[in-house]
Amino acid sequence: MHRTDRYHLGMPVPKGSTIDPERTRAAILEAATTVLYERGLDGVGVAELCALVGVSKETLYRHFGTKDGLVEAMLRARSERVSRWLAEAAAAAGDDPHDQLAAVFDTLGEWYEDPAFRGCAMVNAATQHHVEAVRAVTTRHLDRYLDLLTGIAERAGAADPPLLGRQLLMLVEGATVVAAHHGTAGTGEQARQAALALLSAAARTGGGD
Amino acid sequence: MHRTDRYHLGMPVPKGSTIDPERTRAAILEAATTVLYERGLDGVGVAELCALVGVSKETLYRHFGTKDGLVEAMLRARSERVSRWLAEAAAAAGDDPHDQLAAVFDTLGEWYEDPAFRGCAMVNAATQHHVEAVRAVTTRHLDRYLDLLTGIAERAGAADPPLLGRQLLMLVEGATVVAAHHGTAGTGEQARQAALALLSAAARTGGGD
DNA sequence: CAGAGATCGAACCGATCGGTACGATCTCGG
DNA sequence: CCGAGATCGTACCGATCGGTTCGATCTCTG
Numbered sequence: 001m002h003r004t005d006r007y008h009l010g011m012p013v014p015k016g017s018t019i020d021p022e023r024t025r026a027a028i029l030e031a032a033t034t035v036l037y038e039r040g041l042d043g044v045g046v047a048e049l050c051a052l053v054g055v056s057k058e059t060l061y062r063h064f065g066t067k068d069g070l071v072e073a074m075l076r077a078r079s080e081r082v083s084r085w086l087a088e089a090a091a092a093a094g095d096d097p098h099d100q101l102a103a104v105f106d107t108l109g110e111w112y113e114d115p116a117f118r119g120c121a122m123v124n125a126a127t128q129h130h131v132e133a134v135r136a137v138t139t140r141h142l143d144r145y146l147d148l149l150t151g152i153a154e155r156a157g158a159a160d161p162p163l164l165g166r167q168l169l170m171l172v173e174g175a176t177v178v179a180a181h182h183g184t185a186g187t188g189e190q191a192r193q194a195a196l197a198l199l200s201a202a203a204r205t206g207g208g209d
Numbered sequence: 210m211h212r213t214d215r216y217h218l219g220m221p222v223p224k225g226s227t228i229d230p231e232r233t234r235a236a237i238l239e240a241a242t243t244v245l246y247e248r249g250l251d252g253v254g255v256a257e258l259c260a261l262v263g264v265s266k267e268t269l270y271r272h273f274g275t276k277d278g279l280v281e282a283m284l285r286a287r288s289e290r291v292s293r294w295l296a297e298a299a300a301a302a303g304d305d306p307h308d309q310l311a312a313v314f315d316t317l318g319e320w321y322e323d324p325a326f327r328g329c330a331m332v333n334a335a336t337q338h339h340v341e342a343v344r345a346v347t348t349r350h351l352d353r354y355l356d357l358l359t360g361i362a363e364r365a366g367a368a369d370p371p372l373l374g375r376q377l378l379m380l381v382e383g384a385t386v387v388a389a390h391h392g393t394a395g396t397g398e399q400a401r402q403a404a405l406a407l408l409s410a411a412a413r414t415g416g417g418d
Numbered sequence: 419c420a421g422a423g424a425t426c427g428a429a430c431c432g433a434t435c436g437g438t439a440c441g442a443t444c445t446c447g448g
Numbered sequence: 449c450c451g452a453g454a455t456c457g458t459a460c461c462g463a464t465c466g467g468t469t470c471g472a473t474c475t476c477t478g
Contacts, residue, residue, distance in 0.1 A: 019426070024398055040339060042251055046466060056426045057467075067364075067466065087305065103227045117247040126390050127328065130249060135390070142391040166387070166396075174383020178375070181335050181344070182351040194376040202408045230454065255436060265456045266437075276436065419478105426473075435464075436454075448449100 025063045028053050030072050037121050041071055041128050068131055075137045078121055083144040090148060097156035101168070101195050104148070108172065109188015111180035119180035120173065145169055158202040171195050234272045237262050241283050246330050250337050284346045287330055292353040301359060306365035310377070310404050313350055313357070317381065318397015321388035324407055328389035329382065354378055367411040380404050 031053040036046055046067055050057050064070035086104055095101035111117055118124065126138035149172070150165030158164045175191035240262040244253055255276055259266050273279035295313055302312035320326055327333065335347035356380070359374030367373045384400035 023318040040337065041340065042337075045464070059425055061467070068360075121388055123390055124336050127333050128249065128251075130252065131335040138390050146391075152260065163360050163399060165400070166399050169391070170380055170383030170400055170403065171395075172383070172385050174379030174381070177332055178351065178388055181332055181347050182378070187379075190372060190375050191379055193372070194379065197410045198403055198406055201410055254434070268455055270437070441472075
């Protein structure tokens with residue numbers, strides 16, 4: 001998008017800014033993403049958050065208005081980022097829907113083994129924070145996942161792609177929950193096998209292309 | 210177990226109690242279970258909690274020592290209750306492991322449609338509260354689920370019962386997450402179909418009895 | 419250089435939190 | 449009926465929370 005193009009050819013830009021607010025905003029967002037994911041939305045106060053980012057409270061509040069505003073912006077960005085990440089992993093696996101599905105779960109499996117892994121940030125947020133805007137981001141996040149998985153189901157010739165898509169979504173979120181709360185060991189691999197079994201069964205039932 | 214049998218035939222019971230502390234404790238536990246599940250562990254303070262139960266703070270703290278203590282006791286009881294509930298539903302479905310598995314997901318599906326449904330209380334708690342004791346209760350809860358599902362996998366003659374058990378556990382928790390955050394409609398039914406498909410595939414691969 | 423706007427740092431605010439203390443009241447066993 | 453123990457209601461505590469305010473820089477633009 002834009003980064004240092006704060007104004008365009010003397011256009012009626014707000015006024016004339018300084019010190020690159022965009023950069024400041026991005027820095028806050030990045031640090032908040034890390035620390036709020038690790039410690040939980042209510043596990044770190046605004047004061048500590050500002051100290052960690054190296055920014056004053058006034059700056060944070062000027063950019064996001066509210067802690068909830070920051071949380072919402074952070075979740076929105078994170079959802080887009082990880083959704084794109086998964087979709088690209090699937091696309092990079094070639095044209096075979098089976099390979100694409102396997103790639104999705106392999107990617108998830110790698111994530112589970114990251115020491116910083118704490119489950120799905122959007123689901124966690126919706127669980128902790130009962131604010132409507134946050135819940136909306138989470139629902140939309142699951143929609144993105146569902147789109148990806150339903151697309152794979154369609155290309156695999158499943159009898160009922162929306163159904164298989166939902167079932168695969170459950171597997172994705174279930175694997176994430178189990179990895180977060182019941183141990184990481186082998187979760188990605190086990191989930192991948194289950195997903196491929198479901199895909200095969202659905203393709204066998206329906207018409208392979 | 211016991212209810213009004215505060216002492217047994219003049220045995221050396223602590224001292225001589227009054228007003229039935231057990232009843233008080235149970236009442237606190239029950240009310241806390243409802244309200245802390247609906248509003249979240251940090252969504253209701255001790256003062257409000259006491260007001261809702263109709264009990265003084267001193268009484269609550271005498272019984273549970275700490276808010277965390279109350280949370281832990283409440284989760285422990287709830288985990289045992291819902292695990293037994295699921296296991297009984299499976300047992301009541303007869304001897305066929307397929308029927309037992311179907312019964313588990315039908316039972317879950319009914320739960321999802323309850324307006325008070327807010328996801329798995331234990332997983333929610335572990336997500337919100339970063340206290341070790343709480344996380345331990347959640348892990349043990351998932352162990353209970355895993356035992357039930359692995360047992361079904363064994364009786365169905367799956368090639369690798371522990372593997373299928375974990376995969377079914379992912380499906381259970383995934384269905385719960387999806388129902389809570391992406392809409393209830395049909396989730397139980399869809400999950401049941403997926404579970405039966407996995408069971409059939411695993412039994413076909415392995416040796417049916 | 420002058421001024422607009424971004425940032426800082428620290429003080430400050432009211433609210434709420436978990437937890438404690440205490441005197442009054444109640445219930446029951448001996 | 450008396451005393452032990454459970455309970456109540458309320459006041460209170462220190463800590464922390466999200467959020468506001470303000471004067472002092474700093475940086476860029478015109």
